[in-house]
Amino acid sequence: MKVIKEKHxxxxxxxxxxxFPVLAIMIWSGLFIYWANDAYGISIFNFTLIKFFPEWxxxxxxxxxxxxxxxxxxxxxMWFFFINGMLYISYTVFSGSWRELxxxxxxxxxxxxxxxxxxxxxxxxxxxxxxxAAQRIAYTAIILMGMGSVITxxxxxKPVQFYWICWLCGGYHFARILHxxxxxxxxxxxxxxxxxxxxxxxxxxxxxxxxxxVVEEQPQSEQLIIEENHENATEKEG
Amino acid sequence: xxxxxxxxxKAPLTVEQKxxxxxxxxxxxxxxxxxxxxxxxxxxxxxxxxxxxxxAGTRTPLRRALNKTELFFRNFFSNGHLVKTYPVEEAAKSPxxxxxxxxxxxxxxxxTAWKLKVKLQNQKNRFITIEEIKALPRTEIVYDFxxxxxxxxxxxxxxxxxxxxxxxxxxxxxxxxxxxxLETPNGAxxxxxxxxxxxxxxxxxxxxxxxxxISTEHGAPLRLIVPVKYGIKNLKRIGTMSFSNxxxxxxxxxxxxxxxxxx
Numbered sequence: 200m201k202v203i204k205e206k207h208x209x210x211x212x213x214x215x216x217x218x219f220p221v222l223a224i225m226i227w228s229g230l231f232i233y234w235a236n237d238a239y240g241i242s243i244f245n246f247t248l249i250k251f252f253p254e255w256x257x258x259x260x261x262x263x264x265x266x267x268x269x270x271x272x273x274x275x276x277m278w279f280f281f282i283n284g285m286l287y288i289s290y291t292v293f294s295g296s297w298r299e300l301x302x303x304x305x306x307x308x309x310x311x312x313x314x315x316x317x318x319x320x321x322x323x324x325x326x327x328x329x330x331x332a333a334q335r336i337a338y339t340a341i342i343l344m345g346m347g348s349v350i351t352x353x354x355x356x357k358p359v360q361f362y363w364i365c366w367l368c369g370g371y372h373f374a375r376i377l378h379x380x381x382x383x384x385x386x387x388x389x390x391x392x393x394x395x396x397x398x399x400x401x402x403x404x405x406x407x408x409x410x411x412x413v414v415e416e417q418p419q420s421e422q423l424i425i426e427e428n429h430e431n432a433t434e435k436e437g
Numbered sequence: 438x439x440x441x442x443x444x445x446x447k448a449p450l451t452v453e454q455k456x457x458x459x460x461x462x463x464x465x466x467x468x469x470x471x472x473x474x475x476x477x478x479x480x481x482x483x484x485x486x487x488x489x490x491x492x493a494g495t496r497t498p499l500r501r502a503l504n505k506t507e508l509f510f511r512n513f514f515s516n517g518h519l520v521k522t523y524p525v526e527e528a529a530k531s532p533x534x535x536x537x538x539x540x541x542x543x544x545x546x547x548x549t550a551w552k553l554k555v556k557l558q559n560q561k562n563r564f565i566t567i568e569e570i571k572a573l574p575r576t577e578i579v580y581d582f583x584x585x586x587x588x589x590x591x592x593x594x595x596x597x598x599x600x601x602x603x604x605x606x607x608x609x610x611x612x613x614x615x616x617x618x619l620e621t622p623n624g625a626x627x628x629x630x631x632x633x634x635x636x637x638x639x640x641x642x643x644x645x646x647x648x649x650x651i652s653t654e655h656g657a658p659l660r661l662i663v664p665v666k667y668g669i670k671n672l673k674r675i676g677t678m679s680f681s682n683x684x685x686x687x688x689x690x691x692x693x694x695x696x697x698x699x700x
Contacts, residue, residue, distance in 0.1 A: 201452045236587030267693030271499040359700045360513040409463035
C-alpha cells in the first residue's frame with residue numbers, strides 16, 4: 200500500500216531553491232571579478248595542470264572586462280545569499296532538524312559504506328533517517344562552506360574595517376584564495392549532487408519540491424512495518 | 438439528496454489522489470515562483486543604465502543597491518580601524534605600475550614648476566610647493582596596497598599625513614566639508630573622497646617610495662596614499678585639491694564602479 204510520508208519542511212525546500220539561482224548569480228558575477236586578476240591555478244613542479252581560467256572559458260561565457268558589473272551584481276546578491284543562508288540555519292537550529300543533518304559518531308564510518316554502496320561495490324546500506332551518513336557529511340559541509348564564503352567575502356570586502364575577520368582568514372591575500380577555492384568546491388558539489396539526484400530518482404526529487412515522498416507499506420504487524428521502512432529508507436539519497 | 442451529495446464530496450481522497458493533488462499544487466507553485474524569479478532577473482538584466490552624472494555606467498537598480506550597501510557598511514567605518522602594517526623588508530622592491538592615466542597623457546608636465554593648487558571658496562587659490570610639504574612631519578607606512586582588480590602588494594610609502602597637512606595650511610574649515618576632490622594637473626584622472634577617509638590617520642600625501650623620491654610612473658612629485666580605499670582612489674601626481682559638500686567627479690565612478698570603494 201502506498202503511503203505519503205513527510206520528508207522536507209517548507210523552509211528547507213524554500214531556502215534550497217532560492218539558494219540555487221542566487222549562488223549561480225554569485226558565481227557568475229564572481230567570475231567577472233576574478234577575471235580582473237586571474238592569478239590562480241594548480242601546478243606541480245612548475246607544470247601547470249589547470250589554469251583558472253583558460254581564454255576560451257572567458258570567451259564562451261563573456262566574462263572578460265566586466266569587473267564593475269560583476270561587483271555591482273555581487274554586492275547585491277550577497278545579501279540574498281546571506282539572508283537565505285541565515286534563514287536555513289536558524290530554521291535548522293530551532294526546529295531541531297539539525298539532529299538529522301549533522302554527522303553523528305557513526306557517520307564517518309557509515310559514509311564509507313554508503314560510498315561503496317553507491318559505487319555498486321556493496322549491496323546493502325546502513326539504516327538511515329532523512330539523510331544517510333554521506334549526505335549528513337556533505338550537506339553539513341556545504342553549510343559550513345556557505346558560512347566560509349560569507350566570512351572570507353567580508354574579509355576581502357572590508358579588510359580594514361573587519362580587520363579581525365581578515366586576520367581570522369589568514370590575511371587579505373589568503374582570504375581571496377579561500378573565497379575562490381570555496382567556489383570551486385560548490386561547482387564540484389553541484390556536479391556530484393546532480394548525478395546523485397538523477398540516480399536517486401523521482402520520489403527523492405519530488406520530496407524537495409512537494410515535501411513528501413511515497414513509500415510502500417504492507418498493512419501487517421508493527422514489527423514488519425518498521426523493517427519495511429528501513430528497507431525503503433535504503434533507497435533514498437541524492 | 439443534498440446530504441448524500443455532500444457525503445460524496447467529503448469522501449476521503451485515495452492516496453493516489455492525495456499524491457497527485459499535492460504534487461500539482463507544489464509543482465504549480467514551484468513553476469510560478471520560478472517564472473517570477475526569472476522575470477525579475479530579466480528585468481534586472483535589461484534595466485536601463487543610470488543617467489550619467491557623478492556616477493555612470495551601471496544599471497539603475499544596481500547603482501541604488503551599491504549606494505545603499507556602502508552606506509550600510511560605512512556604519513562600521515572608524516578612524517580607529519587601522520590597516521595592518523608590515524616590516525619594511527617585506528615591501529616590494531619595484532612596486533607594480535598599473536595605470537598611467539593623467540601621467541602618460543601629459544607631455545607638457547614640468548615637475549620643476551609643480552605646485553599643488555588648492556582651490557578655495559571665495560578666496561584666491563593657494564599654491565603650495567613640494568618643499569613646503571616636505572618641511573612638515575614625515576610619516577611612513579608599509580602596508581598591503583589593494584587594487585580593485587584583486588591584486589595586493591606590500592608597499593612602502595612616506596609623506597605627510599593628510600590631516601597634518603590640512604592643519605598646517607589652515608585648511609580645516611575647508612576640510613570640514615563632506616568631500617575632497619583631487620585631480621591630476623591635466624585633469625585626466627580625478628577622484629572624490631569623503632571626509633572620514635581624508636582624516637584617517639594613515640592617509641598620506643606621499644612624496645617617497647621605498648625611501649626615495651617617487652618615480653614619475655608612481656606619481657611624482659606628490660600622490661595620495663589612502664589605505665582605506667582601493668588603489669583607484671590613490672591618485673598619482675596631484676595637481677589640484679578642492680573641497681565641497683557634494684561628491685566631486687570621480688574617474689572610476691563614471692565607469693560603473695562604486696563611488697565609495699572603501700575597504
